[in-house]
Amino acid sequence: MVLLVLSGPSGAGKSTLLKKLFAEFPDKFGFSVSHTTRGPRGGEADGKDYHFTTAQNFADLVASNSFLEHATYAGNSYGTSLKAVEDVEKAGRHCILDIEMEGVKQVKASGRAAKFIFVRPPSLEILEERLRGRGSDKEEAIQKRLNQAKNELDYAAGGVHDITIINDDIEKAYGELKKYILEVIGEQ
Numbered sequence: 001m002v003l004l005v006l007s008g009p010s011g012a013g014k015s016t017l018l019k020k021l022f023a024e025f026p027d028k029f030g031f032s033v034s035h036t037t038r039g040p041r042g043g044e045a046d047g048k049d050y051h052f053t054t055a056q057n058f059a060d061l062v063a064s065n066s067f068l069e070h071a072t073y074a075g076n077s078y079g080t081s082l083k084a085v086e087d088v089e090k091a092g093r094h095c096i097l098d099i100e101m102e103g104v105k106q107v108k109a110s111g112r113a114a115k116f117i118f119v120r121p122p123s124l125e126i127l128e129e130r131l132r133g134r135g136s137d138k139e140e141a142i143q144k145r146l147n148q149a150k151n152e153l154d155y156a157a158g159g160v161h162d163i164t165i166i167n168d169d170i171e172k173a174y175g176e177l178k179k180y181i182l183e184v185i186g187e188q
């Protein structure tokens, strides 16, 4: 099984691309279930959407090196455990992680074999348009995402990823993503 790590600025189109991939290949890929210290939101099921956990338990898992990557956002911790990846692989699926730059660095540092895929917008101007078009963020959040996008793009400029997909035309970008993924999982 191949671990596929997708990253890129918020709004670059990662979710859109993954949605297409899962729709076309419903049985080949899977997301791992992350741990989080945040509380469940309406309808979220423990063990399915997240492994909901206490701050103490989360800290214990960090201390025992149980996470492939973990991070804190807005006061809550999130992490991908090695076991969560293993669970996906045991079910016969290639595990896909959709994570941020800091997580990518940790997966790299772990020495775990993985393919690193970077999705980027054609330009920061277009990214800004898409973030606004998505309509899910307030102005302040958009500015934060744009600043963070610059960090992601700088990091990627160091050539740390196995492939960069420029999401200009969605169908073209999806075609490139699909071709690369099928190749690395040995199905093309």
Ligand SMILES: Nc1ncnc2c1ncn2[C@@H]1O[C@H](COP(=O)(O)OP(=O)(O)OP(=O)(O)O)[C@@H](O)[C@H]1O
Binding pocket: 008, 009, 010, 011, 012, 013, 014, 015, 016, 017, 130, 131, 133, 134, 167, 168, 169, 170, 171, 173
């Ligand atoms: N090629 C494209 N052309 C135009 N619009 C696009 C394209 N790809 C994605 N979009 C739109 O851009 C917005 C951001 O895409 P998406 O939510 O998939 O980004 P993301 O990388 O998953 O972001 P996040 O990391 O915040 O979840 C969405 O409204 C989506 O419909």
